[in-house]
Each structure stands twice: as C-alpha cells, then as structure tokens.
Amino acid sequence: MQTPPLPKGTRDFYPESMRIQNYIFDTWRKAALRFGYEEYEGPMFEHLELYTGKSGDEIVSQLYDFMDKGDRHIALRPEMTPTLARLVIQKGNSLRKPFKWFSLPRLFRYEKAQKGRLREFFQLNLDIIGTESIYAEADLLSAIASMLKDFGLKADDFCIGVSSRKLLNVFLAEIGVADTSKVYPVLDRRLKIGKDDFYAELAAAGLSAEQTKKLDDFMDSKGIDEVASKISSEESKAALDEIRHLFKTLEAAGVAESVALDLSIVRGLAYYTGIVFEVYDKGKSMRAIAGGGRYDSLTEKLGGQKVPGVGFGMGDVVLANLLEERGLLPSSKQSLDFFVASFANDMDKVFQVASELRSRGFNVSHPLAPAKLGKQMEQANAQGAKIVVYVDGDKAPAGGFEYKILTTGTPGAGSLEEIAQIKA
Amino acid sequence: MQTPPLPKGTRDFYPESMRIQNYIFDTWRKAALRFGYEEYEGPMFEHLELYTGKSGDEIVSQLYDFMDKGDRHIALRPEMTPTLARLVIQKGNSLRKPFKWFSLPRLFRYEKAQKGRLREFFQLNLDIIGTESIYAEADLLSAIASMLKDFGLKADDFCIGVSSRKLLNVFLAEIGVADTSKVYPVLDRRLKIGKDDFYAELAAAGLSAEQTKKLDDFMDSKGIDEVASKISSEESKAALDEIRHLFKTLEAAGVAESVALDLSIVRGLAYYTGIVFEVYDKGKSMRAIAGGGRYDSLTEKLGGQKVPGVGFGMGDVVLANLLEERGLLPSSKQSLDFFVASFANDMDKVFQVASELRSRGFNVSHPLAPAKLGKQMEQANAQGAKIVVYVDGDKAPAGGFEYKILTTGTPGAGSLEEIAQIKA
Numbered sequence: 008m009q010t011p012p013l014p015k016g017t018r019d020f021y022p023e024s025m026r027i028q029n030y031i032f033d034t035w036r037k038a039a040l041r042f043g044y045e046e047y048e049g050p051m052f053e054h055l056e057l058y059t060g061k062s063g064d065e066i067v068s069q070l071y072d073f074m075d076k077g078d079r080h081i082a083l084r085p086e087m088t089p090t091l092a093r094l095v096i097q098k099g100n101s102l103r104k105p106f107k108w109f110s111l112p113r114l115f116r117y118e119k120a121q122k123g124r125l126r127e128f129f130q131l132n133l134d135i136i137g138t139e140s141i142y143a144e145a146d147l148l149s150a151i152a153s154m155l156k157d158f159g160l161k162a163d164d165f166c167i168g169v170s171s172r173k174l175l176n177v178f179l180a181e182i183g184v185a186d187t188s189k190v191y192p193v194l195d196r197r198l199k200i201g202k203d204d205f206y207a208e209l210a211a212a213g214l215s216a217e218q219t220k221k222l223d224d225f226m227d228s229k230g231i232d233e234v235a236s237k238i239s240s241e242e243s244k245a246a247l248d249e250i251r252h253l254f255k256t257l258e259a260a261g262v263a264e265s266v267a268l269d270l271s272i273v274r275g276l277a278y279y280t281g282i283v284f285e286v287y288d289k290g291k292s293m294r295a296i297a298g299g300g301r302y303d304s305l306t307e308k309l310g311g312q313k314v315p316g317v318g319f320g321m322g323d324v325v326l327a328n329l330l331e332e333r334g335l336l337p338s339s340k341q342s343l344d345f346f347v348a349s350f351a352n353d354m355d356k357v358f359q360v361a362s363e364l365r366s367r368g369f370n371v372s373h374p375l376a377p378a379k380l381g382k383q384m385e386q387a388n389a390q391g392a393k394i395v396v397y398v399d400g401d402k403a404p405a406g407g408f409e410y411k412i413l414t415t416g417t418p419g420a421g422s423l424e425e426i427a428q429i430k431a
Numbered sequence: 432m433q434t435p436p437l438p439k440g441t442r443d444f445y446p447e448s449m450r451i452q453n454y455i456f457d458t459w460r461k462a463a464l465r466f467g468y469e470e471y472e473g474p475m476f477e478h479l480e481l482y483t484g485k486s487g488d489e490i491v492s493q494l495y496d497f498m499d500k501g502d503r504h505i506a507l508r509p510e511m512t513p514t515l516a517r518l519v520i521q522k523g524n525s526l527r528k529p530f531k532w533f534s535l536p537r538l539f540r541y542e543k544a545q546k547g548r549l550r551e552f553f554q555l556n557l558d559i560i561g562t563e564s565i566y567a568e569a570d571l572l573s574a575i576a577s578m579l580k581d582f583g584l585k586a587d588d589f590c591i592g593v594s595s596r597k598l599l600n601v602f603l604a605e606i607g608v609a610d611t612s613k614v615y616p617v618l619d620r621r622l623k624i625g626k627d628d629f630y631a632e633l634a635a636a637g638l639s640a641e642q643t644k645k646l647d648d649f650m651d652s653k654g655i656d657e658v659a660s661k662i663s664s665e666e667s668k669a670a671l672d673e674i675r676h677l678f679k680t681l682e683a684a685g686v687a688e689s690v691a692l693d694l695s696i697v698r699g700l701a702y703y704t705g706i707v708f709e710v711y712d713k714g715k716s717m718r719a720i721a722g723g724g725r726y727d728s729l730t731e732k733l734g735g736q737k738v739p740g741v742g743f744g745m746g747d748v749v750l751a752n753l754l755e756e757r758g759l760l761p762s763s764k765q766s767l768d769f770f771v772a773s774f775a776n777d778m779d780k781v782f783q784v785a786s787e788l789r790s791r792g793f794n795v796s797h798p799l800a801p802a803k804l805g806k807q808m809e810q811a812n813a814q815g816a817k818i819v820v821y822v823d824g825d826k827a828p829a830g831g832f833e834y835k836i837l838t839t840g841t842p843g844a845g846s847l848e849e850i851a852q853i854k855a
Contacts, residue, residue, distance in 0.1 A: 010520045010734035011481045014505065017474035019518055022532065025470045041789050043796030043814060045765055046449045050441035050551055051475065051507075051537060057435045071505075073497030076541045081438060081495075083475075094443055096434050103813055105799050108446065113475060113537075117500045127474055140800035142778060149782065153789065259779035260786045310434035341469055354566060355683035358573070362684045365465050365577065372467030375529050376564035389527055390467065 016117075016126025023339040028129075030337050031323055032111055035131040038154035039109040042146065044133055047108050049090035055080040057089045061308050063277035065192070069116040083115035086276070087132045088305065088318065095136055096311030104137025104314070107146070123294040123325045134318030139303065141249055143317050144282050145256040151286060151297060151319065152262035158326070159335040162262070165296065168269030169253065169284045172300065174234075174246035175273070181240060182221045184214060195273040197226065226270045234270065253282065278302045282317070288329050296329065297321035344369035346387035349398045352377035356398040360408070360423070364396070367427050387413065393431040440541075440550025447763040452553075454761050455747055455754075456535055459555040462578035463533035466570065468557055471532050473514035479504040481513045485732050487701035488616070493540040507539035510700070511556045512729065512742065519560055520735030528561025528738070531570070547718040547749045558742030563727065565673050567741050568706050569680040575710060575721060575743065576686035582750070583759040586686075589720065592693030593677065593708045596724065598658075598670035599697070605664060606645045608638060619697040621650065650694045658694065677706065702726045706741070712753050720753065721745035768793035770811035773822045776801035780822040784832070784847070788820070791851050812837065817855040 013019055020028055036046070055072050062085065072082040084090060087110055095102065110132045117126055133150055135143040148167055155165055175194070179187055189212040197205050202223075209219045228234045231254075234247055250268060257263045274283045281301030288296065299319020307313040330336050347361045357373045364371045372390050374383050387395045393414055400409030400420070407422040412431045419429075437443055444452055460470070479496050486509065496506040508514060511534055519526065534556045541550055557574055559567040572591055579589055599618070603611055613636040621629050626647075633643045652658045655678075658671055674692060681687045698707045705725030712720065723743025731737040754760050771785045781797045788795045796814050798807050811819050817838055824833030824844070831846040836855045843853075 008480070008732075008734045010517060011478035013517070013521075014474055014476060014478060014503065015501070017476075019474070019521070020472035021518065021522070022469035022471055025472055028472070029470065040794050041792070043767055043794060045446035046453065047446050048444035048449055048452070050438055050443070051539070052438060052441075054435035054438060056432070071497075071499060073495075075495060077439070079438065093434060093437070094445065097437075097443070098445070107796070107799075115475070135799065138799050142782075142799045145782060146799060149786065153786075256779060256782055260782040262786075308432075310432045343467055355680060358566075358569065358680055358684040362573065362577075362686075368465070370464050370467060372531070375531075375559065375562050375566045375570060 016120035026339045027336055031327060034157050035111060035154060038150060038157055039133060042150045044107040044109040047110050049094065052081045052083050053090060055082045057093060058082055058085065061089060061278055062086060063275055065275055069118045071115045071117055085114055085116045087112040091134055092305045092309050095314055096306050096309060105135055106137060107135050109133045123328060125324055129323040130320040132318060132320050134316060136316045137314060139315045141253050142256060144253055145260065147317060147319055148257060148266060149260040149262050152265045158330055162264040163289060165265060165286055165288055167266045167284055167286050168272050169250060169266060169282060170270050170272035171246050171250060171282050172279050173281050174243060177240060177243040177246055178225055182218050184218060191273055195275045198271055228270050231268055274298055274300055278305045280304055293329060294325050296325050340391050342391035343372050344393055345371045346390060346392035346395045347371060347373040347398060348380060348383040348395050350380055351399050353399050360396060360398050363423060394429060396426060440544035450763045451760055455751060458581050459535060459578060462574060462581055463557060466574045468531040468533040471534050476505045476507050477514060479506045481517060482506055485513060485702055486510060487699055489699055493542045495539045495541055508536065509538055509540045511536040515558055516729045516733050519738055520730050520733060529559055530561060531559050533557045547752060549748055553747040554744040556742060556744050558740060560740045561738060563739045565677050566680060568677055569684065571741060571743055572681060572690060573684045573686050576689045582754055586688040587713060589689060589710055589712055591690045591708055591710050592696050593674060593690060593706060594694050594696035595670050595674060595706050596703050597705050598667060601664060601667040601670055602649055602662065606642050608642060615697055619699045622695055652694050655692055698722055698724055702729045704728055717753060718749050720749050764815050766815035767796050768817055769795045770814060770816035770819045771795060771797040771822060772804060772807040772819050774804055775823050777823050784820060784822050787847060818853060820850060
C-alpha cells in the first residue's frame with residue numbers, strides 16, 4: 008500500500024517542533040496562572056447546534072461536522088467559547104461568580120490552508136464570566152501584554168487595538184441603520200476588501216452611500232478625542248467613557264503603551280456585545296495574534312440564563328511565526344542529565360546505575376543494545392547528555408564510577424553521590 | 432433553544448477535575464523525560480486507510496470516521512501507533528535509530544460507555560523504534576513501574592504481566608494450528624467469555640477440542656519452568672529465553688517484583704509480533720491500566736521499510752479510578768500566592784500592586800469590581816490565596832502595605848520587597 012499522507016492543513020510534531028510547541032503552551036499556562044485564571048477543558052467535539060446560529064456564518068461554513076454511529080450530528084470544535092458557555096449553563100448558580108478560567112483548546116476549521124491559517128490549530132483562551140465590569144477587560148488585556156513580554160516581545164513590538172460593538176451599534180443607530188445583522192460581517196472585512204467592495208457590500212445590506220461614508224470615516228477615527236467629536240447621544244458617550252475608563256486602568260497596570268483605540272476592529276464572531284479587541288504585531292505584517300471581546304448574551308442564546316462574559320483567543324500559528332521571525336524561539340535540542348555507558352557492554356549494570364540516577368530525579372538515557380563505546384558516545388552527544396557515566400571504568404574508586412562532563416570534555420571519577428552533585 | 436448536552440462518552444473538565452488531569456499528565460511527562468523519551472504529537476485525525484486492515488477489526492468498527500469537505504475519508508485517531516508509524520516512514524533514514532519517543536494523545540473510540548471506558552480519553556504512549564533488542568522492552572517496563580510508583584502505588588499494588596506472541600505462534604504451529612488470523616481475537620477474549628464459548632469460538636476458527644485444550648492449558652502456565660516443560664522446538668525455546676533475558680534485566684533495574692509471566696495475555700491489536708504485556712491492579716479488580724508489545728512489521732504494512740518497534744499505551748481513565756480508590760489523588764483546590772484587596776476600592780492601585788507582584792513571578796488575583804472588604808476576603812479564601820495584601824491600609828509604612836497571612840490569620844505590614852519574602 009501507499010502510506011497515507013498527513014491530512015492537509017494539519018501538522019506533525021516531531022520532537023524538535025514539539026519542544027517549541029511545549030514552550031508556547033508552558034509560557035501561556037504560566038502567564039494564565041500568574042493572573043489567577045483556572046484551567047478547564049471540554050470534549051473535542053460538540054453537538055452541531057452549539058455552533059449554528061451563534062458563532063456566525065463564516066465559522067459554521069468551515070465546520071468539520073458529521074453523523075456519529077448513534078446518529079448524532081457532531082462537529083469538531085471550531086472555537087472554545089460555546090463549550091465554555093455550555094459549562095456555565097450546566098452548573099448554573101453553583102458556580103461562584105465572577106470567575107476567571109483559561110483553556111488550551113485544539114480547534115478545527117476547514118478553511119483554505121495558508122500562512123498563519125491551518126485547519127487544525129491550538130489557542131490559548133482566557134475568559135472572565137459573571138461580571139459586566141470593565142475591570143474584567145482590563146484584566147484580560149493586562150494578561151495579554153504580560154504574556155507577550157514573557158515570550159520576549161517588547162511593549163512596542165505589538166499593539167492591542169480596542170474597539171466597542173456598543174459604540175458602533177449606537178453610531179449605526181445614530182446614522183439611521185436599523186438592521187445590523189448583515190452589516191457586521193462587512194465591517195469586519197473592511198480593510199481586506201477595499202473601498203469599492205465596502206461600499207457595494209454595504210449598499211447590498213441596505214446602506215446609502217452617505218451612511219457608508221459616515222461609517223467609513225467613523226471607523227478611521229484616531230484617538231478618543233476625535234471619536235468624541237463625532238458622537239452626540241448619551242448612550243454613545245457612555246460607551247466611549249467605558250473605553251476611557253479601560254485605558255486609565257491599563258495605565259495603572261503599566262501596559263498602556265501597547266494599547267490603542269482602533270474602531271476598524273469589529274471581529275467576525277456574531278455574539279460580541281461590547282468591547283472587542285485584536286492584537287497585531289507592530290506594522291500588521293501578519294494576521295492577528297489574538298482577538299476577543301465581550302459576549303453578554305451567549306449563554307442566553309444557548310438556552311441558559313443571561314450571564315455576562317468576556318474573553319479572548321490567541322492562536323499558536325501566528326504567534327510562533329512572529330517569534331521565529333524575531334529569533335525569540337528557544338533551542339529545540341534534546342537535553343539529558345546523564346547517559347550511562349559501558350566499556351564491556353555490561354547491560355545489567357547499565358540498567359542498575361540508570362535506575363539509581365533516575366531515583367534521584369535525573370533524566371537519564373543509555374544504550375539499548377550492546378555497542379562499541381564510540382557508538383555509545385555518539386548517542387550520548389546526539390541526545391544532549393551533559394555527563395556520561397561509565398559503569399565499568401577501571402579508574403573508578405571502589406563502589407564509584409568514572410565519568411566525563413561532555414559540555415567541557417572534563418573526565419573524573421567518584422561515588423554516585425558525588426557525581427549527582429556535579430553542576431554541568 | 433434547549434442547551435445541547437455534553438456528547439455521550441466524553442467529559443467536561445471543570446477546574447477541579449482539570450487540576451487532577453494535569454497532575455496525571457505532568458507525572459506521566461516527568462517520568463517519560465526521566466527515562467530519556469522525547470515528546471511528539473500528530474494530528475487528531477488521519478486518513479481512514481491508516482487504520483483499516485492494520486489495527487484489528489474491533490478498533491476499526493469503533494472508529495469515528497467521516498468524509499471531510501474535500502471528500503477525504505477521515506477518522507478521529509483511535510490509537511497513536513499508526514500515526515507514529517507514519518512519522519517514522521515519512522522521515523525514513525534521516526531519523527537516528529534507535530529512538531525513544533512519547534506522546535500524550537487524546538483518542539476516540541465509539542464503544543459502549545461504561546466504567547473505565549469512554550469514547551474520548553487520553554493515553555500516555557511510550558515507544559522505542561529501530562531496535563529488535565529485548566533491552567527496549569526492559570526500558571519500557573522499567574518506565575511503567577517507575578511512573579506507577581511516582582503516583583504513589585507500591586511495587587505490589589500492580590502487576591505487569593508478560594507474554595509473547597512469538598511463543599504463542601510457535602506453540603500454535605507445534606500443535607498443528609496453521610491459520611492464526613481468526614485465533615488471536617478469541618485468545619484475547621479467553622478470560623472474558625468462559626470455557627464453553629472459548630471452545631466453541633475456536634472450533635469455529637478450525638481448532639479441534641484437543642488443540643483447544645492444549646492451548647487453554649498452555650495459556651494457564653504458571654512460571655517459566657512450567658512453560659519450558661511444555662515446549663520442544665528450538666524456536667519456542669528461543670522465544671522463552673527472550674522472556675528469561677528480559678526478567679533478568681528487570682531484576683537489575685530493580686523492578687522484577689512487579690513483573691510476572693502471564694501467557695493468558697494476547698492483546699487485541701493485530702500488529703503485535705513479539706513480547707506483549709498488560710498492567711493490572713493487583714487482584715485485577717479493574718480493566719488494564721496499560722498494555723503494549725512489539726510490532727516489528729507495522730511500518731512495512733503501512734507502505735514503508737520494515738522498522739522494528741515496541742511500545743505501550745496507558746489510559747487516563749482506569750488509572751484515575753485506581754488512584755482515586757486508593758486515595759492517591761492530590762487536592763484539587765485552587766491556590767494563589769496573593770490576593771490584592773482594597774478598603775476603599777482603589778481599583779487603579781489594586782491593578783498596579785497586582786502587576787508588581789506578578790512581575791516578581793507570583794500568582795495573583797484581585798477583585799474585578801468594587802466590593803465590600805468582607806466580600807473581597809471571601810473571594811480571596813475561595814481562590815486559595817495564601818496572603819492578602821491591602822493597597823490602602825492606614826497602618827502601612829510609607830510606600831508599603833498591610834497584609835494578612837490567610838493560612839495562619841497573622842496580620843502584618845511591610846514593603847512589597849518584604850512581603851515578597853514571606854513564606855506562607
């Protein structure tokens with residue numbers, strides 16, 4: 008037979024790339040715990056209805072969905088928030104709110120595989136459930152800035168653009184646009200499709216050229232003062248005040264430098280109700296590193312009580328591309344504390360000494376079949392061992408062993424106790 | 432709408448259960464690294480042909496398979512070994528062999544959900560590729576014994592039963608059974624189906640009652656000496672010698688106490704060619720904790736060169752059940768280093784102090800909306816904070832803060848530098 012290939016749009020993680028992947032996961036997890044978020048997980052697939060009508064048409068058109076052997080219509084999860092909403096609904100009032108949760112879901116979207124986009128990818132998700140307070144947004148954005156710094160990025164290497172669905176909603180009403188359901192997907196693609204298509208698509212959604220011009224101009228606003236000059240109602244002023252309040256808190260948290268107002272941000276997901284935000288590398292040379300927003304009606308739409316929520320997702324693909332481009336990814340070589348070798352292929356002694364070193368907590372390897380010493384040393388080097396211990400060297404003290412520190416080439420001999428103390 | 436339920440046979444991991452799950456993953460990962468294995472991963476689904484005809488009929492009948500939007504016949508992975516074989520085939524001779532890899536795959540099998548069996552579960556997989564040496568088996572079994580001890584199990588809490596497909600194969604030939612393809616699935620179910628069905632099913636597979644009796648008796652053999660008395664050919668003696676050699680090495684590695692010969696073990700997967708083994712709790716009150724064996728022809732069956740391999744899988748479900756029964760699971764409560772509170776709801780100061788504590792590496796939380804101090808203290812306790820820092824206490828020194836060590840109830844005041852030194 009012909010060996011089946013890797014499915015298109017997915018990845019194999021050989022050990023070298025897995026170490027990089029684990030570095031990203033570990034850094035994400037540590038940052039989330041540092042901000043007091045608790046980890047959760049859910050199943051890899053959900054009943055289809057959890058997504059249809061809530062996540063937005065684009066994401067639903069990209070679902071991996073199928074009938075299972077029990078005739079359930081199942082979909083591989085394309086995003087984590089609906090699962091989170093289900094978890095919140097299921098536990099109802101028994102969950103103490105507000106709470107801060109995070110997850111590292113593996114997600115699936117059948118889209119055109121291209122740079123920064125795969126059909127199978129990972130995300131970090133942080134969410135705060137159960138409060139309408141803008142301090143929740145402040146907490147999330149502080150966490151984003153903090154974790155990007157953990158990866159070695161500087162405050163001016165990235166920009167967190169902040170917008171508000173609430174502000175856009177009120178503005179749309181102010182310029183006389185009543186039905187917004189078909190408008191948001193167009194606004195989300197605004198910078199991708201160019202002026203002509205933007206006008207044409209909004210005309211198709213029922214907007215006059217004058218309305219589109221006002222909207223276009225509004226979304227281009229630079230800074231809070233310019234926005235303030237374009238709005239009039241109490242409601243829109245309140246929405247803008249919310250952004251002001253957020254920026255003030257971010258100043259106190261020490262991350263204001265990376266944050267800016269950007270009303271061109273709309274987000275593709277259908278369920279956002281308030282603040283929305285996206286994170287880009289400075290210069291926007293890549294797709295968004297992260298994106299999120301407030302979704303105060305999602306649990307209600309899914310058949311539960313209304314529970315406010317806000318959160319974001321940060322994908323692994325764009326982030327890894329950015330870190331690689333900046334030379335910020337760590338070494339992906341294997342490393343071991345010890346390699347246990349034998350001149351005379353005394354394999355029993357090799358297993359015994361390896362076992363003793365491991366019981367002291369060290370990472371240890373050894374040959375798996377009799378081999379010449381030169382070959383064993385090759386293995387030790389290939390596996391990144393710091394020290395080779397020889398179980399049958401004739402210069403060893405009674406009960407002790409010869410060894411060689413591979414990083415410096417220094418030979419020596421001593422008891423296992425002494426060898427365990429070597430800093431290499 | 433009605434909220435869609437959790438899909439049957441899958442699990443939600445709320446934070447309490449996620450902490451337990453992460454404890455299992457971390458303990459697995461540390462043990463694998465201690466033995467010098469390198470982590471790898473693959474996609475969550477593969478082309479269907481990677482499983483059909485190789486994994487065995489039972490597993491194929493339980494596949495979650497479907498056509499994707501590009502008309503590929505896809506299956507969620509039911510086991511990791513075929514993916515590993517694909518990775519090995521793809522890289523061919525550029526992989527330095529032998530190598531030791533591990534993975535923590537999430538797997539899917541559509542079977543009757545019951546105690547110890549779910550439709551979606553996790554496994555630890557350890558594999559050694561590229562050597563026919565029995566020291567590979569010794570390495571794997573040492574790792575199993577070592578990691579089960581990491582979980583707090585004692586050497587006599589579990590038993591690693593060892594058998595040999597090679598030995599069974601030769602014995603079947605010796606008693607005149609030529610076609611074994613329909614025989615192994617029956618042998619694998621022998622202890623589950625009872626004597627009568629065992630005889631009936633083997634009769635259907637072409638065996639005489641006398642052959643079945645010999646086989647039944649052979650599989651009941653206790654110890655190596657009894658087996659030796661029942662075999663005659665050089666080939667079967669060689670297969671038995673291999674087991675002897677394995678046991679001697681495991682003695683040197685200090686894990687012989689947990690290992691025993693058990694020819695009733697056959698394993699369900701179709702591709703095993705040599706040593707096979709299963710791990711049970713002492714008394715076999717549960718399903719197998721782990722199982723594995725040698726598969727020297729899998730890469731060849733999948734269209735690649737012949738590359739020897741041996742490995743095992745350890746599932747999370749039975750292991751967690753066993754650890755829970757023995758009271759060996761850790762506390763699943765959240766814990767935090769600090770909770771930052773404020774008498775007067777000075778939220779900016781709260782964000783600032785939290786940010787400073789986090790920059791020192793601490794895990795920190797704080798209120799997300801103005802609240803009375805009593806409510807803030809409730810939150811601090813619920814989140815397992817060790818120390819509460821008050822940003823605006825009037826007894827604090829200049830530039831410093833009041834605090835309270837929650838574990839002891841001890842109050843105090845000092846600079847942030849001093850507070851960061853408190854051991855609580």
